[in-house]
Amino acid sequence: MKIIRTKDYGEMSRRAAGILAAQVILKPDSVLGLATGSTPEGLYRELAEMYERGELDFSDIHTVNLDEYRGISPDNDQSYRFFMQKHLFSKVNIRPECTFVPNGEEADAEKACAAHEAVIKKLGGIDIQLLGIGNNGHIGFNEPGNEFVNETHCVALTESTIAANARFFASVSEVPKEAYTMGIGTIMRAKKILLVANGEQKAEALYRTCCGPVTPEVPASVLQLHPDVTVVADEAALSKIG
Numbered sequence: 653m654k655i656i657r658t659k660d661y662g663e664m665s666r667r668a669a670g671i672l673a674a675q676v677i678l679k680p681d682s683v684l685g686l687a688t689g690s691t692p693e694g695l696y697r698e699l700a701e702m703y704e705r706g707e708l709d710f711s712d713i714h715t716v717n718l719d720e721y722r723g724i725s726p727d728n729d730q731s732y733r734f735f736m737q738k739h740l741f742s743k744v745n746i747r748p749e750c751t752f753v754p755n756g757e758e759a760d761a762e763k764a765c766a767a768h769e770a771v772i773k774k775l776g777g778i779d780i781q782l783l784g785i786g787n788n789g790h791i792g793f794n795e796p797g798n799e800f801v802n803e804t805h806c807v808a809l810t811e812s813t814i815a816a817n818a819r820f821f822a823s824v825s826e827v828p829k830e831a832y833t834m835g836i837g838t839i840m841r842a843k844k845i846l847l848v849a850n851g852e853q854k855a856e857a858l859y860r861t862c863c864g865p866v867t868p869e870v871p872a873s874v875l876q877l878h879p880d881v882t883v884v885a886d887e888a889a890l891s892k893i894g
């Protein structure tokens with residue numbers, strides 16, 4: 653694992669955006685695996701600015717997202733499709749039909765998950781997968797447990813994830829209880845992984861990811877087994893790693 657230590661969130665965002673931008677420039681028809689959450693907002697802003705300056709062209713890019721809540725419509729402002737539209741897709745020249753987020757409106761979980769997995773295979777796999785990390789070490793919505801699940805699947809969110817996401821909803825009871833998420837195998841098959849993290853609240857999870865045993869109790873720890881992982885994190889998130 654390569655670790656890039658930054659002084660703060662702004663520098664984390666710029667450095668991580670630079671890595672994604674390099675991917676887009678070097679392989680203009682890349683398949684980008686994308687993530688939602690507070691952490692990548694700054695890097696999407698950076699990418700949009702680079703596009704505005706004429707430095708990036710997304711016209712041949714495809715994107716696949718990690719996850720989506722189950723039972724949510726794309727125009728719900730808490731859906732991950734809505735997040736992606738707002739923070740990236742509406743800001744750059746990506747073709748809408750080339751952006752894939754699991755279909756949260758599809759009630760048939762098996763169908764929704766198989767369709768997402770099929771899209772990734774049809775595109776020839778993911779060139780670079782962007783990841784945030786949960787306070788509990790989750791990646792996508794692969795929550796701590798006793799096994800690594802291979803492909804895109806439906807998960808029940810843990811109490812800690814529901815509590816962490818409640819800040820975006822009117823009340824905790826409105827947070828969806830299930831989600832569709834790429835599996836650990838789906839993520840590990842990406843050619844490159846870029847994990848971003850900031851803030852003290854991620855320090856323990858990041859320490860266990862990079863320095864602890866590989867265990868499904870800390871889903872992100874599996875990344876130790878991937879040959880091309882770059883972690884871009886600020887000092888606070890790296891405070892437990894010497």
Ligand code: PGA
Pocket residue numbers: 688689690691692784785786787790791792
């Ligand atoms: P965050 O979420 O970026 O909002 O902290 C990360 C995650 O849970 O994967």
